[in-house]
Amino acid sequence: MVAIPLAEIRAYCGLFDVADVEEFVRLIRAMDDAVLARVAERRGAEANEGG
16 A cells, blocks of 8 residues: 555546645645554554554
């Protein structure tokens, strides 16, 4: 799993007429970082369990 590319976030903003692009990017990146951290945590736990 990889982070959502900035170009994709900006493209979404253009398609859906997001008013504050910089704030939207900041929020999406924060949520994406949280998801990626959780996935990494789960993968690490599974690896330690042998699964």
